[in-house]
Amino acid sequence: MNQASPSTVLPDAAPAPRPSACPGLLRIVAARDGGICRIKLPGGELNAAQAEAIAEASARHAAGVIELTNRANLQVRGVRGGEAAALSAALVAAGLGPDGVAPDAAAGSDAMAKRAAPASNALRAAAADDVRNVMISPAAGRDPFALFDTRPLCAELLTLLQGEARFAALSPKFALLVDGGERLARLDHPHDVWLAASQVRDGVRFVFGLAGCPPAVALSQNSTQARRVDGTGALAAVSPSQVPALVRALLHTFLDLAAADATRMRHLLAAHSVDAVLQRAQTYVDFPLSRDASLASWHRATPADAARRLGAHAQRTTETCHVGGQPPLGRLDAATLHALAALARQQGNGTLHVTPWQSVLLTDIAAHAVPVVLTALNTLGLACDATQAITRLIACAGSPGCAKSLADTKADALRLAARLPENVEVHLSGCPRSCAAAHCAPYTLLAVSPGTYDLYRRDDGHPDFGQCVARQLTIEQAADLLDHLARSP
Template identity: 50%
Template sequence: MPDAPLTQVLAPDVSPRPSACPGLWRIVTARDGGICRIKLPGGVLLADQADAVADAAERFAGGVIEATNRGNLQVRGIGADHHGLLDALLAAGLGPREAAGDDVRNLMLSPLAGLDPLMLLDVRPLAAQLLRMLETTPRLHELSAKFAVQLDGGEGLAMLEHPHDLWLSAVRLEQRTWLAFGLAGCPAQQRALGAVPVEQGLALVRAVLERFLDLARPEQSRMRHLLDTCPADAFVAGLGLAIRRDAAVLAWRRPASRAKWLGVLPQRQGLALGVAPPLGRLTPAMLRGAARLAREAGDGSLRLSPWQSLLLPGFDSARAHEGLAELAALGLLCSAGQPLARLVACTGSRGCAKAQADTKADAVVLAGLLHQGGPGSVHLSGCPRSCAVAHVAPATLLARAPGRYDLYLRDARLPGFGVLRATDLTPEEAGALLDLPTEHLDD
């Protein structure tokens, strides 16, 4: 007799700890149905897995697939057959076989990790070790479902503004590669607290996570909470490792990332194609079409990015422009100058009870008012939680009522979204302000 599907043995909706965050094994209810988040190792999705996600979204949900701002996927509008959905995704190799190991797989890499021409270090071997440790170490399953780690190999294409509980970044010192690290921040805005040789990267992460669990009270679920009562220097001093903390390390700053993420992108060998689903939402047809191209002219994989976009690595250079045309015909965005490519919107009131406005629909209206190649990214948020963007965007439209927004511009000197520039705007009024060529909106 064949084995029963795993989800008939272990209920998919129950994780070791309750959380508001969706996961593979925890389907969270929203206004538009259930949400299942698929955490991709290093953002990598094989073409056959992409087909499986597309099939599952059509069969068990409403056909809505979202690219998230941490390089993952989620399926929305899930119906009653949670077991069927989970069995289909697990059969495609899209998660650990135990629920306890799913929540903690929050490790973000560059979407061109191992391929970027500017990288100092191929972080993929270390990333595989870290994910294995997170999945298989029971004590680490006590970490919050939001607790996150970033591993940066010095790539030109890297998201450096998302805050993480622990970040590690490759740096060259005295002809040797080290891993600088920081806590409760990001490489773009924070000086390193120290550095270790690359070969000690796994030991450093384990020491940081175990020390956090040793010290954190139940209400201190994130590193920033713990640092309110345990200063960073004291935390590092108790790690039990030889940490390099000389002037060269403490003065180092991560160079800014200016690489483009849409269009034809260079790799160390060959090239990649970068495309984005409008407002982060993929249809099954888009995902299947991208998977087909990845098989035919790429390396057979897709990579999800923290810009809510897709990369097709290892692409045949002779087919690059033809490939972009095929992806554009599917409805995917291929240029950062396209107005919709500069807009990020949360689910909005159609899918979330907390949202004050239909942000997706209002973003489409706003995009029609912005000229091609205009100012930097604009974030439409249905409530103050800012679910769609992990860092502060150059401009934020915060909903206050259906079809009405307050406009904020980022200011590093101010907390939250920045400085309030205008209130109670319609999307049309916001468009008139945001289309002005002002330096405050440069991304």
């Protein structure tokens, strides 16, 4: 079978990057509290020297506030006027930029934000930064339940995304999930393309689907029902060695078929059938991509457990653990990030892993050192136990940081934490955009004015936040109602 090349499909194989309001390493976006610089971490991984560079740059050029994002990245808030280029250059010099980008490429970031210019080195660098959206488990390669170490695949896909000029046309929100079967895995974030390891008689194959999440088994011991958040479900399976070619084919297919204003795979599927997408992708590969009917009811065999991001859990290597803690509402200051880097050097392998739950994982901790690491994390203000209410709350930047927010959601979340019922998870959003949550939370408090919220409960029969169960609640009233709902059948 002859494989199609992008040039035979689209004569202009290197279009200009899509305009975007998303922050990036080289594109500082203005907010109420200053500029925002988003740092995309390969596989969520950050070495100690890079963590120290971020801490120092954030203190020198911004407000010293670092946020952990729900895509396992970091962002620096409060970038001061006139400091954007210096901040970007410092981060690129620390090896935090896309492949092959030199520090001088960041020097154009201020000018780039002020004018629409033709393709340039700075624009190409920004485009390469935008497409670095591959999520894997923060415990990849170490989780004893994993079927496959996804770290090499993640690196190969990141190289692919940055290496083909045509992919600059993808939206900065276009994202891939590569699931190795770990217990520590985030499976409720919809991705444009997802791949999940599955054990078969002759080894491991990767099942894939579009515009959603891998169908997963409920964690409850009383339920084995598979649940899919949305999307196509499992379509077919390929060998691990075929994954990069498959992803390349699907990305080119998206760019071939998607309308100019379509940014996500779900938009493409609204206009083209799944079979049409697979038929088009087939022209790019020499292995079969037809839909596999035997996978119609496929689901991930191992339940995922988000609580394993907190505290200490055994790794695949004997007598080693990963140890995790969650900063309140996903925010660190520069001093805390410095201290985490030092702790990773002293007790672990010198690496921090940012998780999609806005927490931090230290890996390769000797079992005898676990109590020391847990004490250090607690001293730094990180929660290490799932029973702590703050681990079950997420909140957007709120009105101090965002002009669109109608309430100070972070301050209100801290007030709610003092009264949050056991096992209840709540998302506070200052506006309907839901920047803090890529998933549909069990409960959402949507701000309608300072200190006042409408309460929504997740309901598969209702879109967006779910069903509105009460309006115009204070935080105290919301806490009382959540307690009532938690106790109700």
